[in-house]
Amino acid sequence: ETGVTQSPTHLIKTRGQQVTLRCSSQSGHNTVSWYQQALGQGPQFIFQYYREEENGRGNFPPRFSGLQFPNYSSELNVNALELDDSALYLCASSRERGGQETQYFGPGTRLLVL
Amino acid sequence: SQQGEEDPQALSIQEGENATMNCSYKTSINNLQWYRQNSGRGLVHLILIRSNEREKHSGRLRVTLDTSKKSSSLLITASRAADTASYFCATDGGSNYKLTFGKGTLLTVNP
Numbered sequence: 001e002t003g004v005t006q007s008p009t010h011l012i013k014t015r016g017q018q019v020t021l022r023c024s025s026q027s028g029h030n031t032v033s034w035y036q037q038a039l040g041q042g043p044q045f046i047f048q049y050y051r052e053e054e055n056g057r058g059n060f061p062p063r064f065s066g067l068q069f070p071n072y073s074s075e076l077n078v079n080a081l082e083l084d085d086s087a088l089y090l091c092a093s094s095r096e097r098g099g100q101e102t103q104y105f106g107p108g109t110r111l112l113v114l
Numbered sequence: 115s116q117q118g119e120e121d122p123q124a125l126s127i128q129e130g131e132n133a134t135m136n137c138s139y140k141t142s143i144n145n146l147q148w149y150r151q152n153s154g155r156g157l158v159h160l161i162l163i164r165s166n167e168r169e170k171h172s173g174r175l176r177v178t179l180d181t182s183k184k185s186s187s188l189l190i191t192a193s194r195a196a197d198t199a200s201y202f203c204a205t206d207g208g209s210n211y212k213l214t215f216g217k218g219t220l221l222t223v224n225p
Contacts, residue, residue, distance in 0.1 A: 002156065002158070004156070033211075033212065033213075035215075037154075039154075040217070041217055042202050042204075042215030042216050042217045042218050043157070043202075043215045044215070045212040045213065045214065048211045048212060050211075055211050056209070056210070056211030056212055088154055090156060090157065092157075097210065097211055098206075098210050098211065100144055100145050100162075100164075100206060102147070102159045102162060103147075103157075103159065103213065104159065105149075105156040105157040105158070105159075106156050107155050107156040108154075108155060108156055110154075
């Protein structure tokens with residue numbers, strides 16, 4: 001148990017819809033990163049939030065957006081869902097920003113787009 | 115895009131044997147981390163090795179790093195059935211914010 005929680009655990013949406021995924025970070029952590037993991041692949045970095053500001057972004061289109069709240073929990077929003085968005089979405093919290101920090105992952109939200 | 119490549123893609127061994135997984139990466143790094151994932155669930159951090167370190171141990175895990183070859187290896191000694199999982203290496207690629215993961219090695223330990 002890492003202390004990072006995600007909701008919901010599973011979600012089914014249809015193409016064109018919008019989805020919001022939620023993540024509660026571990027106590028004392030101010031940084032949340034989001035990753036997308038397609039079946040059989042490693043996680044791919046979407047973006048990172050540090051103290052409520054976006055701290056870096058991967059190669060994902062603008063329809064992927066996020067928020068971080070004052071309690072450091074976070075949301076990932078995806079608009080205009082496409083079939084290829086079907087994946088496991090992982091959030092990870094860390095004490096500070098930066099690639100040198102250990103990231104503590106939540107159990108993930110599995111999204112299926114039909 | 116994937117920064118690292120794990121090798122082999124899949125490994126099947128008997129309980130009690132050692133398992134070795136390799137990772138190669140492309141750009142310079144500040145550190146390299148290994149993570150484990152059970153059955154498509156969340157990842158668990160195993161070990162972090164910094165670019166100025168060559169070897170690190172944690173329990174039954176031994177990690178080596180060769181920055182001249184841009185490669186790392188993870189050795190699990192005296193494997194157990196509970197070690198069955200996917201193992202990923204992740205590098206920071208000199209970034210101050212993101213980790214880049216490889217595709218992983220699926221390890222199966224047969225009882």
